[in-house]
Amino acid sequence: MQAIEIVVIICSILFVIGVAVWAFIRKKQGKSTCGCGECNGNCEKCKQALKQAREQIKKDNEKSI
Amino acid sequence: MKSFDKNELMIIAKPKKFALVGNPNCGKTTLFNNLTGSTAHTGNWPGVTVDRREGEYKKCPETVTIVDLPGIYSLSPYTPEEVVSRNFILDEKPDCIINIIDATNLERNLYLTTQIMEIDVPVIIALNMIDEVKKSGDTIDAAVLEKKIGVPVVAISALKGEGTTELMDRAYEIAGQKRDGFTVLEQSKLSHLINDVAIALKGQDIENPLFHAVKLVESDELEVAAHKPLLGMIDNFKSTFQDDIFGVDFEALIADGRYKYISKNYSTALTRNSKTDKSKLTKSDKIDRVLTHRIWGIPMFLLILFAIFHLVFSENFLFIGAALGKDWVSLPGTAFEGVFGAGGINSPGAILQGLMEVLMTWITDGVASLLVNSPAWVTGLLCDGILGGLSAVLSFIPQILLLLMLFSILEDTGYMARVAFILDRILRRFGLSGRAFMPMIMGFGCSVPAMINTRTLADENERVATVRVIPFFSCGAKLPILTAISGGIVMSFGIGNADIITYSMYVVGIVTAILAVVLMKTTTMKGDAAPFIMELPNYRLPQFKSLMLLMWDKAKHFIQKAFTIILASTIIIWFVSHFSFDWKFLEDSQMNNSILAGFGKLIQPLFTPLGFGSQLNEWGWVFIVSAITGLIAKENVVATFGTLAACIGANVVGGADGIAETALMIQASGITIPALIAFIAFNMITIPCMAAVATAKAEMPNKKKFKWTLVFWICTSYIVGTIIYLVGSWWWTIFIVLAVMALVVAGIIIYNTKAKIFKFKNKKDKK
Numbered sequence: 162m163q164a165i166e167i168v169v170i171i172c173s174i175l176f177v178i179g180v181a182v183w184a185f186i187r188k189k190q191g192k193s194t195c196g197c198g199e200c201n202g203n204c205e206k207c208k209q210a211l212k213q214a215r216e217q218i219k220k221d222n223e224k225s226i
Numbered sequence: 227m228k229s230f231d232k233n234e235l236m237i238i239a240k241p242k243k244f245a246l247v248g249n250p251n252c253g254k255t256t257l258f259n260n261l262t263g264s265t266a267h268t269g270n271w272p273g274v275t276v277d278r279r280e281g282e283y284k285k286c287p288e289t290v291t292i293v294d295l296p297g298i299y300s301l302s303p304y305t306p307e308e309v310v311s312r313n314f315i316l317d318e319k320p321d322c323i324i325n326i327i328d329a330t331n332l333e334r335n336l337y338l339t340t341q342i343m344e345i346d347v348p349v350i351i352a353l354n355m356i357d358e359v360k361k362s363g364d365t366i367d368a369a370v371l372e373k374k375i376g377v378p379v380v381a382i383s384a385l386k387g388e389g390t391t392e393l394m395d396r397a398y399e400i401a402g403q404k405r406d407g408f409t410v411l412e413q414s415k416l417s418h419l420i421n422d423v424a425i426a427l428k429g430q431d432i433e434n435p436l437f438h439a440v441k442l443v444e445s446d447e448l449e450v451a452a453h454k455p456l457l458g459m460i461d462n463f464k465s466t467f468q469d470d471i472f473g474v475d476f477e478a479l480i481a482d483g484r485y486k487y488i489s490k491n492y493s494t495a496l497t498r499n500s501k502t503d504k505s506k507l508t509k510s511d512k513i514d515r516v517l518t519h520r521i522w523g524i525p526m527f528l529l530i531l532f533a534i535f536h537l538v539f540s541e542n543f544l545f546i547g548a549a550l551g552k553d554w555v556s557l558p559g560t561a562f563e564g565v566f567g568a569g570g571i572n573s574p575g576a577i578l579q580g581l582m583e584v585l586m587t588w589i590t591d592g593v594a595s596l597l598v599n600s601p602a603w604v605t606g607l608l609c610d611g612i613l614g615g616l617s618a619v620l621s622f623i624p625q626i627l628l629l630l631m632l633f634s635i636l637e638d639t640g641y642m643a644r645v646a647f648i649l650d651r652i653l654r655r656f657g658l659s660g661r662a663f664m665p666m667i668m669g670f671g672c673s674v675p676a677m678i679n680t681r682t683l684a685d686e687n688e689r690v691a692t693v694r695v696i697p698f699f700s701c702g703a704k705l706p707i708l709t710a711i712s713g714g715i716v717m718s719f720g721i722g723n724a725d726i727i728t729y730s731m732y733v734v735g736i737v738t739a740i741l742a743v744v745l746m747k748t749t750t751m752k753g754d755a756a757p758f759i760m761e762l763p764n765y766r767l768p769q770f771k772s773l774m775l776l777m778w779d780k781a782k783h784f785i786q787k788a789f790t791i792i793l794a795s796t797i798i799i800w801f802v803s804h805f806s807f808d809w810k811f812l813e814d815s816q817m818n819n820s821i822l823a824g825f826g827k828l829i830q831p832l833f834t835p836l837g838f839g840s841q842l843n844e845w846g847w848v849f850i851v852s853a854i855t856g857l858i859a860k861e862n863v864v865a866t867f868g869t870l871a872a873c874i875g876a877n878v879v880g881g882a883d884g885i886a887e888t889a890l891m892i893q894a895s896g897i898t899i900p901a902l903i904a905f906i907a908f909n910m911i912t913i914p915c916m917a918a919v920a921t922a923k924a925e926m927p928n929k930k931k932f933k934w935t936l937v938f939w940i941c942t943s944y945i946v947g948t949i950i951y952l953v954g955s956w957w958w959t960i961f962i963v964l965a966v967m968a969l970v971v972a973g974i975i976i977y978n979t980k981a982k983i984f985k986f987k988n989k990k991d992k993k
Contacts, residue, residue, distance in 0.1 A: 165604055166601055166603075166604060169604050169607060169608070173607070173797050176793070177794045177798060180790050180791060180794035183790065
C-alpha cells in the first residue's frame with residue numbers, strides 16, 4: 162500500500178467522522194444542517210417559546226368557544 | 227480600594243440590551259440587519275420574523291445587544307410569535323425599547339406605542355421610512371412629536387441607514403434610566419378604575435403596575451389569571467358603568483380611547499401634502515388593479531412564475547432559437563461549446579450554469595492530471611467520487627441563486643403579499659386562509675424557516691396542514707434534481723424545453739399541496755379557515771444591497787453544505803459502491819455487485835409502479851439509492867448521480883455537471899420519460915431532508931401528528947409518482963385515475979353527510 166493510499170483513507174475516515182460530529186453538535190444546539198442558517202426550532206429557547214405559545218392559543222381557543 | 231479600569235468594568239457589567247419593537251412590516255429586521263451587520267431574512271409582508279434574534283451593535287461606548295422581535299399590533303397576543311414579543315418585553319426587562327414606527331402609517335403604529343409607554347422602561351421612537359413620507363410630499367415634525375409624546379423621537383430610514391447612528395446614540399443615553407409608565411387614557415372614562423387597580427398592584431410590589439392595570443381592565447386572559455383578587459374591583463365598577471356605544475366592553479373602550487388621543491394629540495405632528503388629491507389612485511393602487519384582478523390575478527401570477535423559470539432555466543431563451551440559426555452561439559470546438567446556446571440562445575441562468583460547468587471541468591481535469599501516477603482507486607475516489615459528486619451539485623449554484631433572487635424581488639416589492647390575498651379566495655373554500663400561503667412561498671427558499679413561519683397561523687389544524695404541504699413547494703436544495711433531470715431528458719431524448727419541465731413540476735407541487743389540503747380539511751382536519759386580515763404593504767423597489775447580501779448568504783450556506791454533508795456523503799457512497807459484502811474492492815465495471823447496489827436492488831421492486839423499479843436494467847438501482855441519499859440532504863440525489871455516473875464512465879456529450887451525468891444515468895439504465903418525471907415528483911413530495919423533518923417534529927403539536935406526517939409524505943409521493951408514470955406511459959389510464967378519484971370524493975361526501983346526520987341525531991336525542 163502506498164503512502165498516498167494510507168493518507169487518503171485516513172483523511173476520508175476523519176472527514177466523515179468530523180462531519181457527523183459537527184452535524185450532531187449543530188443538532189444539539191438546535192441549529193439546522195440544511196444550510197439555510199436558521200434554527201430548526203429544536204433549541205431550548207424555541208421549544209420553550211412554542212410551548213408557551215401553544216398553551217396561550219389553547220386558552221384563547223377555549224375562550225372563543 | 228481596588229479601582230476598575232474601563233475594560234474591567236465592561237466585563238463585569240452585563241451588556242445593555244435594546245429591544246426592537248413595532249408593528250409587522252415596519253422595518254424592524256431591516257434596522258436589525260443595518261445595526262448588527264446581520265443578514266436575517268427580510269420581506270415586504272407582515273410576519274416574516276416569528277422568533278426573536280439577537281445581534282451586537284458596536285458603535286456605542288460599549289457593545290449593545292440588539293434583540294429583533296416579531297411584529298405585533300398590540301401587547302395582547304393572539305398568535306405564538308406575538309407571545310414571544312410580549313414575554314420578552316415584560317419578563318426580560320430590556321434596558322431600552324426602540325419602538326419602530328412606520329411613518330407612512332403614523333396613527334395606526336402609534337397605537338402600540340401608547341401601550342409600550344405604560345411600561346416602566348426607557349422608550350425611544352424610531353420614525354422609520356421617513357424618506358417615503360418625504361417622497362409623498364407629507365412632513366412629520368419629529369420634534370413636535372417628541373414634545374407631545376414625552377419620549378425621544380428620531381427620524382430614520384432603516385433601508386438607507388439614515389439617522390440610525392443618532393437613534394442609537396440617544397437610545398444609549400437613556401438606556402437603564404428610570405422611567406415611570408404613562409398612559410394616554412387619563413381622559414378616558416376608565417381612568418379612575420385604571421388608577422385604582424394600578425395603586426392596588428403597586429401595593430403588591432408588581433412591576434409595571436400601570437401596564438398590568440390597563441390590561442386587567444381590558445380583561446386580558448393572562449392578567450385575569452395572574453391577578454384574580456382584583457377582579458372584584460373591576461366587576462363592581464362594571465355593575466355601575468354603562469357606555470352609550472361600547473356598553474361594558476372595556477377592551478373596545480380602551481382601544482377607542484387610545485385612537486382618540488392619538489388623533490387629537492399626536493397626529494398634529496403630521497402635515498399632509500395639500501396638493502395630494504386623495505380621490506386619485508396611488509401608484510400602488512394602479513398596479514394592484516392589474517396584478518390583483520379578480521379574474522386575471524391568478525393567471526398573471528402563473529405567467530410571472532413562468533417568466534422567472536424561463537429566465538433561469540431556458541435553453542431557448544425567448545423562443546428565438548429557430549430564428550437565429552443553429553450554430554449562431556454554440557462556439558463549436560472551443561472550451562465554451564454550448565455554454566451560450568446550442569440550437570437556441572441560453573437564458574442568463576443557463577449561461578451561468580454553463581460557465582460553472584466549464585470551471586468544474588477544468589478543476590476535475592486539473593486534479594486528474596495531478597494524480598496520473600496514483601493508484602487507480604485513489605484517482606477514482608478523488609475524481610469520480612468526490613469531484614464528480616460535488617461538481618454535479620455545485621454547477622447549479624448560479625441557477626439556485628438567480629431563482630432565489632427573483633423570488634426575493636417578488637417578496638421585497640410586496641407582490642407576494644398580494645398573491646396571498648388572491649389565493650385566499652381559493653384556499654378559503656378548502657379551509658385554509660391566504661395567510662398560510664406566505665410560509666408556503668417561503669418554502670421555495672427552504673422548508674426550515676417556512677415551517678417555523680407557520681407559527682403566525684392561529685389555527686392548529688391550519689398550522690399542521692401547512693407544515694405538511696410546505697415540502698411540496700420545491701426548495702433550493704431540490705432544484706438540482708429538477709434541473710439535472712429536466713436537462714437530462716432534453717439531452718437524452720432531444721425533446722422539450724428544460725424550463726417548461728421544471729416549471730410544470732413546480733406547478734405539480736403547488737397543485738398537489740392544494741389537493742392534499744382539501745383532502746385533510748374534508749376528512750381529519752375539518753374546520754373553517756381563520757379570517758385573513760393582513761395589511762397590504764406598499765410596493766417598494768427592492769434594494770440592491772439586501773439582494774446581494776441574500777445571495778451571498780445563500781451561496782455561503784450552500785457551499786458550506788456542499789463541503790460538509792454532501793462531500794461526506796459522496797465519500798461514503800463511493801466506498802459502499804466499490805466494496806462488496808465480503809469487503810472486496812470492486813472495479814467501476816463491477817459496481818453492480820457492491821453493497822450499495824445490493825441495498826438498492828433489494829428495495830427496487832417497491833418502486834415498480836413509479837417506473838424506476840424492476841422494469842429498469844442492471845443500473846436501475848442507482849435511482850433508488852439516489853432517492854434514499856436524498857433523505858439526508860436533497861442535493862445528495864444529484865451528487866449520487868455524479869459519483870456513480872462518473873464511475874460508469876459511458877461516453878456522453880457534456881462536461882462535469884449534473885445534467886451530463888444524469889443523461890448518462892438515463893442512457894445506462896434505460897429509464898423512460900414518464901418514469902423520470904415520476905422520479906422528480908417522488909423526490910419533491912416525499913420526506914424532505916433531515917433538517918426539515920426535525921423542524922416539522924418541533925412544530926407539530928404532538929408525536930402522533932408527526933408520525934402521521936411522515937406517513938402522509940411517503941403515501942402522497944408514492945401516489946403522485948404512480949399516477950404520473952401510469953398516465954405518462956399509457957394515456958388511457960387517466961380514466962382509471964379519475965374513476966378512483968371520483969370514488970374517493972364520493973366516499974368522503976357520503977362519510978361527511980353520515981357524520982352530520984349522526985351529529986344532528988345525537989343533538990336531538992340530548993335535547
